[in-house]
Amino acid sequence: MFQTTLTHLKSPLLLSVMLGVTLGLSACSSPSSETDATAVDAAVSADTLETKFVTIATGGASGPYNIIGTSLAEIYAQTFGVNSKTQTTGASVENVNLLTQGKVDMVLALSDVVTDAVNGENNFDTPINNIQQIAVLYPNVVQLVSTQSSGIKNIEDLRGKRIAVGDQGSGTEVNARTLLEGFGLTYDDVTVDYLGFADAADAMKAGKIEAAFFSSGLPNSSLLELEQGLDLQLVTINQDKLNEIIATKPYFKSFEIPAGTYGNETAIPTAAIMNALLIRSDISEDDGYKLTKALFENLEGLKTAHQAANDISLATAQDGMVAPIHPGAQRYYDEQAAK
Numbered sequence: 001m002f003q004t005t006l007t008h009l010k011s012p013l014l015l016s017v018m019l020g021v022t023l024g025l026s027a028c029s030s031p032s033s034e035t036d037a038t039a040v041d042a043a044v045s046a047d048t049l050e051t052k053f054v055t056i057a058t059g060g061a062s063g064p065y066n067i068i069g070t071s072l073a074e075i076y077a078q079t080f081g082v083n084s085k086t087q088t089t090g091a092s093v094e095n096v097n098l099l100t101q102g103k104v105d106m107v108l109a110l111s112d113v114v115t116d117a118v119n120g121e122n123n124f125d126t127p128i129n130n131i132q133q134i135a136v137l138y139p140n141v142v143q144l145v146s147t148q149s150s151g152i153k154n155i156e157d158l159r160g161k162r163i164a165v166g167d168q169g170s171g172t173e174v175n176a177r178t179l180l181e182g183f184g185l186t187y188d189d190v191t192v193d194y195l196g197f198a199d200a201a202d203a204m205k206a207g208k209i210e211a212a213f214f215s216s217g218l219p220n221s222s223l224l225e226l227e228q229g230l231d232l233q234l235v236t237i238n239q240d241k242l243n244e245i246i247a248t249k250p251y252f253k254s255f256e257i258p259a260g261t262y263g264n265e266t267a268i269p270t271a272a273i274m275n276a277l278l279i280r281s282d283i284s285e286d287d288g289y290k291l292t293k294a295l296f297e298n299l300e301g302l303k304t305a306h307q308a309a310n311d312i313s314l315a316t317a318q319d320g321m322v323a324p325i326h327p328g329a330q331r332y333y334d335e336q337a338a339k
Contacts, residue, residue: 054080091167166197
């Protein structure tokens with residue numbers, strides 16, 4: 001219709017005016033269109049990842065690693081529309097190996113295991129250099145348990161006993177072995193069963209073992225269940241001796257299991273090790289930034305999933321990092337510090 005009107009105009013002046021108006025309108029609309037397109041692209045970019053998969057290696061099915069990891073995977077799936085899922089594993093050592101081999105994208109692991117991996121010690125023959133850290137999470141609390149009828153009151157009382165130390169190669173097993181050695185015991189002084197949380201609880205209930213190490217966030221669901229049908233005894237870890245261990249193993253820290261956690265009337269002195277959230281070093285800086293940002297912007301969801309996540313904080317997320325920080329995570333922390 002507009003073209004028909006132009007062809008019937010008799011005056012060249014009027015034709016020039018109309019053409020000028022048309023060109024002017026076109027010129028005015030172009031920057032706006034480009035700006036809108038840029039805004040749309042930025043919005044899409046903010047809600048997507050370069051990678052299409054985010055697999056998180058966790059731990060045993062009943063442990064906090066699995067519960068918190070599953071919640072985090074759901075957050076990533078909902079936020080970015082990626083295929084995000086968890087993988088149940090034997091925990092820390094297996095998780096680090098899976099990450100090193102590129103079989104998963106993120107893992108939860110204990111800081112003592114990560115320290116060994118970075119240094120090439122104990123379970124790791126050579127230093128591992130293709131993993132980076134996103135955040136320091138929450139403390140894994142060493143929960144050494146027995147029964148009130150066993151007479152086991154401290155670690156030294158474990159000599160000659162049959163005990164569960166966690167899945168072989170798990171973070172629980174690594175720090176159980178380290179603590180035993182710090183108190184002058186080796187696996188030769190005890191009978192060791194490599195049992196995860198649920199199996200250890202079942203074995204203790206059946207009277208097959210006399211004590212067990214549970215290293216996890218508080219509370220541990222297997223221990224909550226065990227408490228219901230057993231005269232559960234939380235074993236105290238001597239803090240003076242622990243401080244001697246901390247002098248050479250600084251990833252340990254003093255901790256107390258609060259009164260009432262498992263029916264205990266008083267707080268129980270023990271040890272704790274911070275958990276680390278690790279990522280493959282070949283994940284891009286932008287993806288690392290977005291994954292870190294989504295973690296801290298959705299902390300309430302993690303806290304709803306498991307009480308241990310209450311101790312995850314932006315304020316402490318860089319305290320005690322034991323692996324090189326991912327550049328995307330560093331950008332996020334720098335951005336938050338500048339606010």
